[in-house]
Structures are given as C-alpha cells and as structure tokens.
Amino acid sequence: MPTQESINKGREVLEEYFGAVPGGGGELDDLMKHTVGSLFGEVWSRPALDLKTRSMITLTALIVLGREPELRIHLRGAHNIGITLETIEEMLLHLAHYGGWPVAVSGQRIAREVYAELDKDE
Amino acid sequence: MPTQESINKGREVLEEYFGAVPGGGGELDDLMKHTVGSLFGEVWSRPALDLKTRSMITLTALIVLGREPELRIHLRGAHNIGITLETIEEMLLHLAHYGGWPVAVSGQRIAREVYAELDKDE
Amino acid sequence: MPTQESINKGREVLEEYFGAVPGGGGELDDLMKHTVGSLFGEVWSRPALDLKTRSMITLTALIVLGREPELRIHLRGAHNIGITLETIEEMLLHLAHYGGWPVAVSGQRIAREVYAELDKDE
Amino acid sequence: MPTQESINKGREVLEEYFGAVPGGGGELDDLMKHTVGSLFGEVWSRPALDLKTRSMITLTALIVLGREPELRIHLRGAHNIGITLETIEEMLLHLAHYGGWPVAVSGQRIAREVYAELDKDE
Amino acid sequence: MPTQESINKGREVLEEYFGAVPGGGGELDDLMKHTVGSLFGEVWSRPALDLKTRSMITLTALIVLGREPELRIHLRGAHNIGITLETIEEMLLHLAHYGGWPVAVSGQRIAREVYAELDKDE
Amino acid sequence: MPTQESINKGREVLEEYFGAVPGGGGELDDLMKHTVGSLFGEVWSRPALDLKTRSMITLTALIVLGREPELRIHLRGAHNIGITLETIEEMLLHLAHYGGWPVAVSGQRIAREVYAELDKDE
Numbered sequence: 001m002p003t004q005e006s007i008n009k010g011r012e013v014l015e016e017y018f019g020a021v022p023g024g025g026g027e028l029d030d031l032m033k034h035t036v037g038s039l040f041g042e043v044w045s046r047p048a049l050d051l052k053t054r055s056m057i058t059l060t061a062l063i064v065l066g067r068e069p070e071l072r073i074h075l076r077g078a079h080n081i082g083i084t085l086e087t088i089e090e091m092l093l094h095l096a097h098y099g100g101w102p103v104a105v106s107g108q109r110i111a112r113e114v115y116a117e118l119d120k121d122e
Numbered sequence: 123m124p125t126q127e128s129i130n131k132g133r134e135v136l137e138e139y140f141g142a143v144p145g146g147g148g149e150l151d152d153l154m155k156h157t158v159g160s161l162f163g164e165v166w167s168r169p170a171l172d173l174k175t176r177s178m179i180t181l182t183a184l185i186v187l188g189r190e191p192e193l194r195i196h197l198r199g200a201h202n203i204g205i206t207l208e209t210i211e212e213m214l215l216h217l218a219h220y221g222g223w224p225v226a227v228s229g230q231r232i233a234r235e236v237y238a239e240l241d242k243d244e
Numbered sequence: 245m246p247t248q249e250s251i252n253k254g255r256e257v258l259e260e261y262f263g264a265v266p267g268g269g270g271e272l273d274d275l276m277k278h279t280v281g282s283l284f285g286e287v288w289s290r291p292a293l294d295l296k297t298r299s300m301i302t303l304t305a306l307i308v309l310g311r312e313p314e315l316r317i318h319l320r321g322a323h324n325i326g327i328t329l330e331t332i333e334e335m336l337l338h339l340a341h342y343g344g345w346p347v348a349v350s351g352q353r354i355a356r357e358v359y360a361e362l363d364k365d366e
Numbered sequence: 367m368p369t370q371e372s373i374n375k376g377r378e379v380l381e382e383y384f385g386a387v388p389g390g391g392g393e394l395d396d397l398m399k400h401t402v403g404s405l406f407g408e409v410w411s412r413p414a415l416d417l418k419t420r421s422m423i424t425l426t427a428l429i430v431l432g433r434e435p436e437l438r439i440h441l442r443g444a445h446n447i448g449i450t451l452e453t454i455e456e457m458l459l460h461l462a463h464y465g466g467w468p469v470a471v472s473g474q475r476i477a478r479e480v481y482a483e484l485d486k487d488e
Numbered sequence: 489m490p491t492q493e494s495i496n497k498g499r500e501v502l503e504e505y506f507g508a509v510p511g512g513g514g515e516l517d518d519l520m521k522h523t524v525g526s527l528f529g530e531v532w533s534r535p536a537l538d539l540k541t542r543s544m545i546t547l548t549a550l551i552v553l554g555r556e557p558e559l560r561i562h563l564r565g566a567h568n569i570g571i572t573l574e575t576i577e578e579m580l581l582h583l584a585h586y587g588g589w590p591v592a593v594s595g596q597r598i599a600r601e602v603y604a605e606l607d608k609d610e
Numbered sequence: 611m612p613t614q615e616s617i618n619k620g621r622e623v624l625e626e627y628f629g630a631v632p633g634g635g636g637e638l639d640d641l642m643k644h645t646v647g648s649l650f651g652e653v654w655s656r657p658a659l660d661l662k663t664r665s666m667i668t669l670t671a672l673i674v675l676g677r678e679p680e681l682r683i684h685l686r687g688a689h690n691i692g693i694t695l696e697t698i699e700e701m702l703l704h705l706a707h708y709g710g711w712p713v714a715v716s717g718q719r720i721a722r723e724v725y726a727e728l729d730k731d732e
Contacts, residue, residue, distance in 0.1 A: 001652060003613060031459050031474055038648050039219050039467065042611060048212040053178070057213055060182040061220040064588075066311070067432070067468035069475075090170040091179055093275050097161050098183040100552075100588045101283065102311035108275055109313075123286060125247060153581050153596055160282050161589065164245060186466075188677070189554070189590035191597075215641050222430075222466045223649065224677035230641055231679075283585050292578040300541070301579055304548040305586040308710075310433070334536040335545055337397050341527050342549040344674075344710045345405065346433035352397055353435075367530060369491060404526050405707050408489060414700040422663070423701055426670040427708040456658040457667055463649050464671040519703050519718055527711065555676070555712035557719075 001030070002037025010041030017044070017051060017077040051081055060091065063107040064099030071107065075114040085115045123152070124159025132163030139166070139173060139199040173203055182213065185229040186221030193229065197236040207237045245274070246281025254285030261288070261295060261321040295325055304335065307351040308343030315351065319358040329359045367396070368403025376407030383410070383417060383443040417447055426457065429473040430465030437473065441480040451481045489518070490525025498529030505532070505539060505565040539569055548579065551595040552587030559595065563602040573603045611640070612647025620651030627654070627661060627687040661691055670701065673717040674709030681717065685724040695725045 002010075007028070014020075014036065028036060044054055055078050062071040078088065088111045096104030124132075129150070136142075136158065150158060166176055177200050184193040200210065210233045218226030246254075251272070258264075258280065272280060288298055299322050306315040322332065332355045340348030368376075373394070380386075380402065394402060410420055421444050428437040444454065454477045462470030490498075495516070502508075502524065516524060532542055543566050550559040566576065576599045584592030612620075617638070624630075624646065638646060654664055665688050672681040688698065698721045706714030 002648075029455075031455065031462065031470065034459060034462070034648075034652070035467065035471075038612075038644075038652070042644070042648070043216055043219060046212065046215075048208065049216065054216060056175070057178060057182045057216060058220060060179045061186045061217060061466075062468060064183045064187055065221065065432075065466070065468070066309075067466075067472070069472055070468040086170065089273075089275065090168065093168075093278060094165055094171065094176060094179060095183060096275065096278070097165060097584075098180060098588045098590065099187065100305075100309070100311075100586045101279065102306060102309070102314040102586065104275065105279075106311070106313055124282075151577075153577065153584065153592065156282075156286070156581060156584070157589065157593075160246075160278075160286070164278070164282070183588075184590060187554075187588070187590070188675075189588075189594070191594055192590040211639075211641065215644060218641065218644070219462075220466045220468065222464045222671075222675070222677075223645065224464065224672060224675070224680040226641065227645075228677070228679055287582055287585060290578065290581075292574065293582065297544070298582060300545060301548045301582060302586060304545045305552045305583060308549045308553055309587065310431075330536065333395075333397065334534065337400060337534075338531055338537065338542060338545060339549060340397065340400070341531060341706075342546060342710045342712065343553065344427075344431070344433075344708045345401065346428060346431070346436040346708065348397065349401075350433070350435055368526075400526075400530070404490075404522075404530070408522070408526070409704055409707060412700065412703075414696065415704065419666070420704060423666060423670045423704060424708060426667045427674045427705060430671045430675055431709065452658065456656065459656075460653055460659065460664060460667060461671060463653060464668060465675065517699075519699065519706065519714065522703060522706070523711065523715075549710075550712060553676075553710070553712070555710075555716070557716055558712040 002033055002041060006037040006041035007033065008041070009045050010036035010039070013040045013044045013051075017055065017081060019080045052083065055081060055083060056087075056091070059088070060095060063092065063095050063103055066099075066103050066106065068106070068110060071110055072114055075111055076118065079115060079118045085111060088115075124155055124163060128159040128163035129155065130163070131167050132158035132161070135162045135166045135173075139177065139203060141202045174205065177203060177205060178209075178213070181210070182217060185214065185217050186225055188221075188225050188228065190228070190232060193232055194236055197233055198240065201237060201240045207233060210237075246277055246285060250281040250285035251277065252285070253289050254280035254283070257284045257288045257295075261299065261325060263324045296327065299325060299327060300331075300335070303332070304339060307336065307339050308347055310343075310347050310350065312350070312354060315354055316358055319355055320362065323359060323362045329355060332359075368399055368407060372403040372407035373399065374407070375411050376402035376405070379406045379410045379417075383421065383447060385446045418449065421447060421449060422453075422457070425454070426461060429458065429461050430469055432465075432469050432472065434472070434476060437476055438480055441477055442484065445481060445484045451477060454481075490521055490529060494525040494529035495521065496529070497533050498524035498527070501528045501532045501539075505543065505569060507568045540571065543569060543571060544575075544579070547576070548583060551580065551583050552591055554587075554591050554594065556594070556598060559598055560602055563599055564606065567603060567606045573599060576603075612643055612651060616647035616651035617643065618651070619655050620646035620649070623650045623654045623661075627665065627691060629690045662693065665691060665693060666697075666701070669698070670705060673702065673705050674713055676709075676713050676716065678716070678720060681720055682724055685721055686728065689725060689728045695721060698725075 055074065058074050059071070059078060062074060089108060092104045092107050177196065180196050181200060184196060211230060214226045214229050299318065302318050303322060306318060333352060336348045336351050421440065424440050425437065425444060428440060455474060458470045458473050543562065546562050547559070547566060550562060577596060580592045580595050665684065668684050669688060672684060699718060702714045702717050
C-alpha cells in the first residue's frame with residue numbers, strides 16, 4: 001500500500017489541481033489509496049513536468065480514448081488551474097485528426113458543458 | 123481537395139517540425155495532400171497552440187492508442203524541435219496510468235530507439 | 245480554414261445525407277467549419293465512393309469503436325438515404341465477430357431505438 | 367444458423383450463469399440465436415474452463431475495453447454464481463495498471479451500483 | 489462445435505473469397521472450426537449482404553481497429569473478388585477522419601504492399 | 611518513488627512469476643521502479659487474488675487490447691507457473707467473442723510461438 005507520506009503528498013497535488021480533494025474527508029478505499037498515494041503522490045507530484053502540462057496530456061489521453069466520466073473530472077481541474085476553453089477546443093480540433101472526429105465532437109460537447117457549469121458557479 | 127495555398131503552408135510547418143518535408147520532392151497522393159494541406163496547413167499551422175504543445179499532445183495520442191509507426195515519425199519531430207528524451211520518459215510514466223502500462227513500456231522502448239539513432243547521427 | 249466553396253459543397257452533401265444540415269442556419273465554430281468544409285466538402289463529396297457506401301463504412305467504424313452519440317447521428321443519415329434496419333442488423337451480426345459481441349449488442353439497441361423513433365415520425 | 371441443440375445447450379448455461387435466460391420466453395432474433403446457440407451453447411458450455419473463470423475473463427475484457435452496458439449484465443451473472451464484490455474490486459485495482467485508471471474507476475462505480483442493487487433485492 | 493455442414497458451407501465461402509481455403513487440407517483446430525463453421529459458414533454465407541459488402545465492412549473494422557495481420561489477409565480476399573486498390577485508398581482517406589490519421593496511414597502502406605505483391609504474382 | 615521495501619517485495623513476486631527478475635541485476639530506471647515497486651510490490655503481491663488468477667486476467671487484458679510485446683512477456687510468466695497452452699487457447703476461443711476474432715487469431719499465433727520456444731528450451 002502507498003505510504004502515508006505519499007498519500008499526504010498526493011492530497012497536496014489534488015488540492016492544487018482541483019481546488020479540493022475529491023471525497024476529501026472520508027476513509028479512502030484501496031483503489032483511492034493507490035490513486036492518491038501512488039498516482040498523485042508519486043507521479044503527478046514529480047517536478048519534471050508542470051501541473052498544466054500534466055493536465056493537458058491527461059485530457060488528451062481521456063479525449064482520444066473516449067473516457068467520458070474521467071474527462072469531466074479532469075476538465076474541472078483544467079478549469080481550476082486556468083486552462084481556457086479556447087485551449088481545450090483547439091486541442092480537440094487537433095486531436096480529431098489523431099483519435100478520429102467522433103472523440104473530438106463528443107469531447108467538445110462535454111468540455112462546453114463542464115465549463116459552462118463551472119463559469120455559472122463563479 | 124485542399125488548396126495549393128494550404129499545401130504550401132503545410133509544407134512550411136512540416137519543415138519547421140521535422141526539419142524536412144517527408145517525401146518532399148515528389149508528387150503527393152490524395153491522402154498526403156489532405157495530410158499536408160488540411161492537417162498541417164490548416165490545423166497544425168494555427169497559432170492557438172504552439173508547435174511544442176501540438177507535438178506533445180500528438181505524442182500522447184499516439185502513445186495511448188498504441189500507434190507505433192506514427193509514434194516513430196513524431197518522435198523525430200519532437201527530437202528536432204528540442205523535446206528531450208527525459209520529457210518523453212516523464213510523459214510515459216504519467217501516461218502508464220491513463221493508457222495502461224503496456225503502451226508506456228512499448229512507448230519507452232520506441233522512444234529510446236528513435237532518440238539513440240538520431241543522437242548517433244548528429 | 246476550409247474555403248467557403250468547400251463549406252458550400254459540404255452543406256450540399258450534408259443535406260443529401262441527413263435531409264437537413266445539422267445546426268444549419270447558425271454560425272459555424274471552427275471544428276464545425278472543418279467538419280462541413282473539409283470532412284464533408286472535400287472527402288464525403290468525392291465521387292469515388294457513393295453516399296451509401298460512405299454511410300455504411302462510417303457506421304461500421306462507429307460501431308466497432310463504440311462511438312454511441314455519433315452512431316445515433318449517422319443512423320439518421322442512413323435511414324434518410326434508405327439503408328434499412330435489416331441491413332444494419334445484418335452488419336451488426338457480422339461485426340460482432342470483428343469488434344466483439346458487446347459493440348454489436350449495444351449497436352443493435354441503438355439502431356432499433358433510432359429507427360423506431362424515425363419511423364414513428366413518418 | 368446455430369442448431370436447436372446448441373440453442374438448448376446455451377439456454378442451460380445462461381440459466382446457470384444468470385439464474386434466468388434474459389428475454390427467455392420470447393422469439394430470438396438472429397443475433398440472439400447466435401449469442402445463445404453459438405457463444406453460450408458452443409463456447410461457454412465447453413468444460414475446458416469453468417463458469418467462474420469464464421465470468422472473470424469476460425468481466426476483465428469488458429472492463430479494459432470500457433463496455434459498460436455489457437459489464438452491467440455480466441456483473442449480474444458474477445453476483446449470481448458467487449463472485450464477491452471484493453474479488454471484483456481487487457481485479458479493478460489490478461486492471462487499472464493494464465487498461466488505465468479511467469476504466470478501473472468507471473468499473474468500480476458500476477460494480478458497486480450493480481452489487482448494491484442486487485444485494486438490496488435479496 | 490459447429491456442425492460439419494456449417495464447416496462445409498464455410499469452406500465454400502472461403503474459397504469464393506480467397507480463391508483457396510487457408511490451410512485448406514489439414515485438420516482444423518477448435519478456433520479454426522469456429523472460424524470456418526460459425527463465422528464463415530453461418531455468418532458470411534448469409535445472403536442478406538453480398539460478399540463485396542462483407543469484405544468492405546470487414547476491411548473497415550480491421551483498419552480503424554489497427555489489426556494489421558488480419559488486414560493483410562482480408563486485403564488478399566478483397567483483391568481476389570475485384571475490389572481495386574483505388575477503392576481501398578478512397579476508404580482510407582474517408583476512415584482517417586473516423587479512426588484517426590495513424591490507422592489510415594498504416595492501412596495505406598499495408599494495402600499498397602499487399603496489392604503490389606499480388607499484382608506481381610499475376 | 612516506491613519504497614525500497616516495495617521494490618524488494620516486487621522482486622520476489624517477479625521471481626515467483628517469471629522465474630527470474632527481468633533485467634534483474636542492473637539499476638532500475640524510474641518506470642521500472644514504479645513497475646517493480648508499485649505494480650508488482652504493492653498490487654500483484656496482494657493476497658486477495660492468487661498469482662495464477664492475476665496472470666490470467668493480465669493475459670486477457672493484453673489479448674483483447676492487442677498488446678503484443680507485453681503479451682509475449684506475460685506468456686512466459688504463465689508458462690513458468692504452469693498455465694498450459696490448452697488453457698490459453700481456450701481463453702482465446704472465448705475472448706474472440708468479446709475482443710473480436712482478430713485479437714484471438716493474433717493471440718493464438720503468439721501463444722504458440724512463445725510456448726513452442728519455451729518447451730524447446732526445457
């Protein structure tokens with residue numbers, strides 16, 4: 001199991017990216033411990049790529065693989081750290097040519113929904 | 123068919139990215155005309171994302187989708203515009219968690235082969 | 245950006261395929277300009293494959309890749325140009341063996357929903 | 367078309383796996399005849415792998431390919447033959463590393479929903 | 489196991505499509521019995537879609553899913569029943585927009601190799 | 611970075627599975643540290659699923675996703691812990707229906723090659 005130190009480090013990254021730790025207060029199940037401790041605490045926390053770059057390549061992976069629920073989550077992070085909808089839409093036009101039109105069209109619909117909802121809350 | 127103006131613009135982007143237009147002198151078949159004119163001339167050429175960012179999200183798409191021959195080609199572009207192997211390897215460690223370990227392990231092998239070959243030529 | 249001529253040509257193809265241009269009256273965003281102008285105006289419009297063949301290979305791609313929202317859209321086009329539900333179901337039985345049973349079973353459910361809705365409207 | 371004997375054999379396997387034949391009483395369409403007769407009657411019925419193993423590799427395929435509606439169906443079978451939610455969650459933690467985190471996180475959400483619903487009914 | 493009658497029917501279809509039954513004389517293993525008897529004998533043999541249409545949607549599935557070894561095999565069938573390389577290339581330009589450029593570029597390279605080899609043999 | 615304790619635990623699992631740690635003596639790069647320490651030391655080592663089950667679901671994921679180089683590696687592990695070629699072939703016939711025929715046919719070819727080579731060495 002990831003160490004408590006890694007989990008703490010992961011919580012910091014999650015807070016910086018999303019503005020809050022998702023499901024932050026409660027007990028973590030094993031998959032969440034690995035997500036927070038290993039994925040965020042030991043990978044996302046590495047300084048070799050900055051947070052914005054990590055967000056953009058994660059969004060790219062989620063778009064071309066068609067992973068909608070996780071794309072919605074990471075779009076919230078992207079919005080929080082200042083990646084604009086214009087940037088996302090430019091990525092989608094580009095990625096239409098590598099993952100195919102359908103993932104770009106779906107991605108655009110989702111991105112607009114998430115950003116509209118978040119902008120309304122501000 | 124893409125216009126000659128778009129094809130010329132695409133050639134410029136290809137030259138900036140790869141250092142040379144692949145198959146540059148010859149007659150273009152229709153798929154290549156669309157690749158050069160539409161994909162590079164009308165998409166990659168847009169200023170809303172810089173060349174390095176376009177390269178990184180393209181590499182990401184190719185890695186997580188497991189598109190090996192095209193990954194080799196874009197790694198040559200990445201090398202040419204100064205994206206280091208360290209950056210690629212950091213992306214691969216990150217993307218292992220989104221596309222799965224197998225695409226990262228394969229991607230690492232390919233990236234090291236391409237960079238070693240290009241570094242030898244210099 | 246695709247030329248106005250390509251966009252006009254794309255609109256003609258979209259009208260022939262879907263019976264109407266989706267979102268036809270409004271201003272097109274950049275992804276839609278590329279969809280209408282480049283994908284429909286410069287690719288779907290090429291005479292080397294007829295509209296029915298283009299529809300059938302597009303449906304095939306969407307089925308095996310599991311792209312549901314776009315499959316719904318192209319099923320409307322298929323219905324409009326006279327591809328029968330029997331043909332779609334025969335394709336699904338065939339494609340179950342190439343893309344796997346799950347994409348065929350999902351595709352069948354979606355195709356029946358779309359055709360039932362369209363037949364009701366007639 | 368699969369023989370009536372294969373269809374009968376398939377119905378037996380479906381009953382053992384799901385507790386009931388889905389859509390059991392009605393006329394089968396052609397895709398269902400192939401599903402019941404060929405897939406269940408001639409493949410799932412083979413003794414070389416037991417039912418629990420077939421269920422677990424099917425769940426694995428559906429998880430890593432992101433086939434949600436079919437995953438829900440097979441989770442009902444898994445529940446019926448005594449595969450616990452703990453086993454499914456352990457598989458998901460493992461498969462996160464081969465199919466990527468997004469399919470594991472989605473799979474976990476779906477598995478918990480299906481098991482909670484089925485446990486409530488008991 | 490598929491019946492001998494289905495296997496015989498499948499052999500007929502394979503002979504019509506490929507000009508010869510691959511591995512025709514020998515004993516079939518179980519996967520081949522299902523391929524010949526179930527897939528070719530009970531699906532490809534159905535008159536609801538003609539052989540050329542079945543070949544084209546199979547090629548489409550193999551192209552967008554990036555299944556190279558099987559694509560090579562079905563290109564031999566396509567060549568045998570008179571689908572021209574021009575038709576395949578037109579399909580690839582179209583499918584670049586649905587499965588992404590990389591599968592189209594790879595598909596084009598493979599198609600040209602297979603057709604060049606077969607045309608040389610004639 | 612994964613702890614030394616996790617890396618040691620991972621080495622034990624790798625040795626049990628493969629009979630030897632791949633690249634065992636040398637310095638591990640970061641991706642390998644995560645592979646050995648996190649994936650094998652903190653996931654594969656968990657007692658909730660036994661080694662044979664973990665191998666079978668890993669093989670399943672690699673087969674349906676078409677990850678050939680990693681499939682070859684895990685087939686060596688499967689062979690080492692006593693999973694027979696007959697079991698692998700039965701899985702492939704089953705998985706043909708979930709991931710599609712092409713991944714099963716390719717998987718069969720690869721499995722036979724790897725097992726033949728390993729059996730020859732004994």
